[in-house]
Amino acid sequence: xxxxxxxxxxxxxxxxxxxxxxxxxxxxxxxxxxxxxxxxxxxxxxxxxxxxxxxxxxxxxxxxxxxxxxxxxxxxxxxxxxxxxxxxxxxxxxxxxxxxxxxxxxxxxxxxxxxxxxxxxxxxxxxxxxxxxxxxxxxxxxxxxxxxxxxxxxxxxxxxxxxxxxxxxxxxxxxxxxxxxxxxxxxxxxxxxxxxxxxxxxxxxxxxxxxxxxxxxxxxxxxxxxxxxxxxxxxxxxxxxxxxxxxxxxxxxxxxxxxxxxxxxxxxxxxxxxxxxxx
Amino acid sequence: xxxxxxxxxxxxxxxxxxxxxxxxxxxxxxxxxxxxxxxxxxxxxxxxxxxxxxxxxxxxxxxxxxxxxxxxxxxxxxxxxxxxxxxxxxxxxxxxxxxxxxxxxxxxxxxxxxxxxxxxxxxxxxxxxxxxxxxxxxxxxxxxxxxxxxxxxxxxxxxxxxxxxxxxxxxxxxxxxxxxxxxxxxxxxxxxxxxxxxxxxxxxxxxxxxxxxxxxxxxxxxxxxxxxxxxxxxxxxxxxxxxxxxxxxxxxxxxxxxxxxxxxxxxxxxxxxxxxxxxxxxxxxxxxxxxxxxxxxxxxxxxxxxxxxxxxxxxxxxxxxxxxxxxxxxxxxxxxxxxxxxxxxxxxxxxxxxxxxxxxxxxxxxxxxxxxxxxxxxxxxxxxxxxxxxxxxxxxxxxxxxxxxxxxxxxxxxxxxxxxxxxxxxxxxxxxxxxxxxxxxxxxxxxxxxxxxxxxxxxxxxxxx
Numbered sequence: 001x002x003x004x005x006x007x008x009x010x011x012x013x014x015x016x017x018x019x020x021x022x023x024x025x026x027x028x029x030x031x032x033x034x035x036x037x038x039x040x041x042x043x044x045x046x047x048x049x050x051x052x053x054x055x056x057x058x059x060x061x062x063x064x065x066x067x068x069x070x071x072x073x074x075x076x077x078x079x080x081x082x083x084x085x086x087x088x089x090x091x092x093x094x095x096x097x098x099x100x101x102x103x104x105x106x107x108x109x110x111x112x113x114x115x116x117x118x119x120x121x122x123x124x125x126x127x128x129x130x131x132x133x134x135x136x137x138x139x140x141x142x143x144x145x146x147x148x149x150x151x152x153x154x155x156x157x158x159x160x161x162x163x164x165x166x167x168x169x170x171x172x173x174x175x176x177x178x179x180x181x182x183x184x185x186x187x188x189x190x191x192x193x194x195x196x197x198x199x200x201x202x203x204x205x206x207x208x209x210x211x212x213x214x215x216x217x218x219x220x221x222x223x224x225x226x227x228x229x230x231x232x233x234x235x236x237x238x239x240x241x242x243x244x245x246x247x248x249x250x251x252x253x254x255x256x257x258x259x260x261x262x263x264x265x266x267x268x269x270x271x272x273x274x275x276x277x278x279x
Numbered sequence: 280x281x282x283x284x285x286x287x288x289x290x291x292x293x294x295x296x297x298x299x300x301x302x303x304x305x306x307x308x309x310x311x312x313x314x315x316x317x318x319x320x321x322x323x324x325x326x327x328x329x330x331x332x333x334x335x336x337x338x339x340x341x342x343x344x345x346x347x348x349x350x351x352x353x354x355x356x357x358x359x360x361x362x363x364x365x366x367x368x369x370x371x372x373x374x375x376x377x378x379x380x381x382x383x384x385x386x387x388x389x390x391x392x393x394x395x396x397x398x399x400x401x402x403x404x405x406x407x408x409x410x411x412x413x414x415x416x417x418x419x420x421x422x423x424x425x426x427x428x429x430x431x432x433x434x435x436x437x438x439x440x441x442x443x444x445x446x447x448x449x450x451x452x453x454x455x456x457x458x459x460x461x462x463x464x465x466x467x468x469x470x471x472x473x474x475x476x477x478x479x480x481x482x483x484x485x486x487x488x489x490x491x492x493x494x495x496x497x498x499x500x501x502x503x504x505x506x507x508x509x510x511x512x513x514x515x516x517x518x519x520x521x522x523x524x525x526x527x528x529x530x531x532x533x534x535x536x537x538x539x540x541x542x543x544x545x546x547x548x549x550x551x552x553x554x555x556x557x558x559x560x561x562x563x564x565x566x567x568x569x570x571x572x573x574x575x576x577x578x579x580x581x582x583x584x585x586x587x588x589x590x591x592x593x594x595x596x597x598x599x600x601x602x603x604x605x606x607x608x609x610x611x612x613x614x615x616x617x618x619x620x621x622x623x624x625x626x627x628x629x630x631x632x633x634x635x636x637x638x639x640x641x642x643x644x645x646x647x648x649x650x651x652x653x654x655x656x657x658x659x660x661x662x663x664x665x666x667x668x669x670x671x672x673x674x675x676x677x678x679x680x681x682x683x684x685x686x687x688x689x690x691x692x693x694x695x696x697x698x699x700x701x702x703x704x705x706x707x708x709x710x711x712x713x714x715x716x717x718x719x720x721x722x723x724x725x726x727x728x729x730x731x732x733x734x735x736x737x738x739x740x741x742x743x744x
Contacts, residue, residue: 023492023497023498024497027496027497027498037454041546041552041553041554042553042554043545043553043554043555043556044454044545044555068554069554083454084454084490084491085491086452086453086454086491086492086493086497087493087496087497088496088497089493089496215537215540215541215545215555216452216453216540218452218453218493218677218679219517219518219677219678219679220517220518220519220536220540220677221519221534221536221537221540222519222521222534222536222537223533223534223537225521225527225528226528227528232521232523232527232528237678237679248528250630251528251630254530254629254630255528255530255630257530258530258558259556259558261559262550262551262556262557262558262559263556
């Protein structure tokens, strides 16, 4: 059992938990994730480790309610227990001094870029961070990112905070203004795809963090397989970070929708259903 | 004594048209009377060949005699000297290639061999119904051993070491112990309550099982070797192979590992009572000819698929699956395409699978394995309509632990290089056995390695002190 030490709500659909998991906190590196299972009936879902504290033995996750499991998880409060948490999984981000780096986070993907922003800053990079969201309320971790960035650019679809428009527009402005040595983009797959296309235009290396459907997260089923540079890779053990220009996006985006029917049928049937055995 | 029956005492089973809609066990097992009747067929040979052919060398005539004498407690005592998991092995061992293959009764033309597996199962099932005896744990242990992986090999090694007076911790990456017994072999062949009870029995001996620990990630091998006197690696061969033919990433194409894990471990067949979904398959093609292929096909039928076909590139004579499972599959309405090899998965407009393109094969000259190599017949292409394809073409070593432990020597196939007779690896104090050494094999071979490792680890630690 893994106790939630602190929980808060960041926006209508985004939640922020610190979970007691000392073994994971001790090993977690930027770019890695956990798999959790809420209760005996639960499925295993992957979530990025947003932060970790070796002193307190806690890890932080920030998630958005998008389906049954995340909706159930959102009902958990401080002091409740999550049945299973496994990690840290996946390959860590390659943290080193690249020079100037640009890191783009979209929506809840901002939670996934935060540890990378922090790591790259500590490694001596000049860090330019671009945060994109639909509206002002959905821009999360802005202050935290500011601590570890030389510059933070915020974009919102409706212009309610920062500049109005897409993250790719902000990317272009930065690229045209100064030399960038390496970049990252994490967010919805469509955003990552367009960030990749933007970076490619300027021959800028770009890493993306893929979030395919996973079950075990340890390389034993291949449910998370993606085609990278023409060969089959398992995102859970070979990734989740890959070079954006090597990812087969059409295939990846299609596979994300594999259980759409089951998921939506389930969500509508389970509304109002009691969440099992937490607390 | 009554005349020996020529055939094995039959075992009752669910009717095919009923069982292919449920996940309950196909075979019901012997009653005590049936067991006694079958036990009376045993010739009680001196130097019994069946013992030598059993990978853990169970005193087979001994336990069979005890059944005949209506003394199941004694039968269990005998079995337990050799195996920690009789209810499991009695069910899943390929006895026709082991103990029963050499049974002297079965050597005579008229007689079928003694049903050793069914008898072992009878005793194993009796034992798990008995109240667990409280084991008094030692005040001081002879040493501390870490076992990585809670499949049959790890469980056996842990149980034996605990019985020898060692403090044992098993680390398991998944949320449930059992390895392939829990996520791989379906409940209709191996009920999960049986697995759980055998694991509970091992825990009752004082073995600690830590789940959700991915060794190499959650804790490192360096940390393990600092904390423990020795370690047994039994992480199995769990990384699925894909053929890599065009369309492998289409929606509807699964590895058998994923398909079976969703059902066995995550209860996808009970969706939406359980949260893990599985595709609502109607027409399924399973690729491969091993037990895993049979398991996947029969599971697909049970989750409601109308048509399930197994595609195998050789013929029935070369089928690696147990004959019993093949017969069960046929009874349950699984179709077989022999000498057939898939070449491409075809997509519909949504990126979902709509068919499997195949080539007809014929058998050519024998290959390195001694089996005749399948060769494609020109212009023999055809398409099997399917919304789901499941590749059951074998597994390889999982790299998660191995990549973080480069000091450990591997063989040319990427498995751990360990002495067969001792399970010793290139690193003192580190032992390995089961599928991570041999590649995908059987439950009983994995158990056999676990037993050897336990003995070797015990003398290694005792020798150090």
